[in-house]
Amino acid sequence: MAACYELSIQPENVIKISGIGCSSKSPTYFMGRSHGFNAVHGRMPSIATGASIANRSLKTIGVSGDGDTASIGIGQFIHLMRRNVPMVYIIENNGVYGLTKGQFSATADQGQKLKKMGVNPFMPIDLCMEALIANCGFVARSFAGDPKQVKELLKSALNFQGTAVLDIISPCVTFNNRDESTKSYSWGIEHEYPLHDVTWVPSYDEIEMEIEPGEIVEVELHNKSRLVLKKLEHNHDTSDRLAAMQLLEETCCAEILATGLIYLNQNQETFQSVENLVDKPLARLQQDALRPSKEALEEIMADFR
Ligand SMILES: Cc1ncc(C[n+]2csc(CCOP(=O)(O)OP(=O)(O)O)c2C)c(N)n1
Numbered sequence: 001m002a003a004c005y006e007l008s009i010q011p012e013n014v015i016k017i018s019g020i021g022c023s024s025k026s027p028t029y030f031m032g033r034s035h036g037f038n039a040v041h042g043r044m045p046s047i048a049t050g051a052s053i054a055n056r057s058l059k060t061i062g063v064s065g066d067g068d069t070a071s072i073g074i075g076q077f078i079h080l081m082r083r084n085v086p087m088v089y090i091i092e093n094n095g096v097y098g099l100t101k102g103q104f105s106a107t108a109d110q111g112q113k114l115k116k117m118g119v120n121p122f123m124p125i126d127l128c129m130e131a132l133i134a135n136c137g138f139v140a141r142s143f144a145g146d147p148k149q150v151k152e153l154l155k156s157a158l159n160f161q162g163t164a165v166l167d168i169i170s171p172c173v174t175f176n177n178r179d180e181s182t183k184s185y186s187w188g189i190e191h192e193y194p195l196h197d198v199t200w201v202p203s204y205d206e207i208e209m210e211i212e213p214g215e216i217v218e219v220e221l222h223n224k225s226r227l228v229l230k231k232l233e234h235n236h237d238t239s240d241r242l243a244a245m246q247l248l249e250e251t252c253c254a255e256i257l258a259t260g261l262i263y264l265n266q267n268q269e270t271f272q273s274v275e276n277l278v279d280k281p282l283a284r285l286q287q288d289a290l291r292p293s294k295e296a297l298e299e300i301m302a303d304f305r
């Protein structure tokens, strides 16, 4: 809500889409005047793709869970990124199916014990790694215990033209908040390792910056807004996809929760540009624009002869 307020995004120009789960219910609680659709479990990407084609003037915000995305919805998630559908895709990642009372999800830690579930024998899926493999152009991770970073990353994601994935570690305080879980508050607070200090700068405002020791990297987004990343100790290059994969692997092995912008690539065509869609929302096109003329139809038919 704060990110949209600071960007002056009108609720009427937003569509919020979700799947099923506690996380997928969260769009109900912000920006009541916006459009919305609570989709079927794991099928949010299909609805988001259709909505963003029908009306490309809207900002599409998808909210999902790790069960909704990494389990039942993994195929849809990957195809959404492959197509580069313009939207912000938020995963509220808690390592369990909260709504159905705490079963392990596909992002749960291997070997983790839960009172009612026993021991999880399977390797977790890293959703940022999946996003990198699917060639997603904006991949970030954050932690619900670091709201400032979440907000700045959201502002950047809302200004990205393509699929922007934001994996937010969001502890389930009912079923998965034990200290040893990598999805708990205490683990996140102890192990968070911000890659940079993220500040999103709107396009036409005067830029004020506190100059502190440490390198500052400015990234100009397509709409001329700028993203300022102040590097902390870790020297991470956000334009290097292989380095991003290596960072995820290394920090996972070292039990570090690396947060911030992991990868940024703005040079990919969006789904709408590949499909050569008109700018005007399809829902507002008049009959004469939608119905091809007799001559145009004959030309199309001639191509098939
Ligand atoms: C097709 C289908 N299968 C299973 C379910 C049952 N179900 C509801 S929510 C859920 C898991 C939600 O987990 P997650 O996406 O991680 O969200 P959380 O509740 O943890 O935020 C499941 C399996 C369903 N609603 N629909």
Ligand code: SF4
Pocket: 022, 023, 094, 098, 099, 171, 172, 173, 174, 175
């Ligand atoms: S604490 Fe867990 S069960 Fe409760 S609403 Fe949050 S995710 Fe759902």
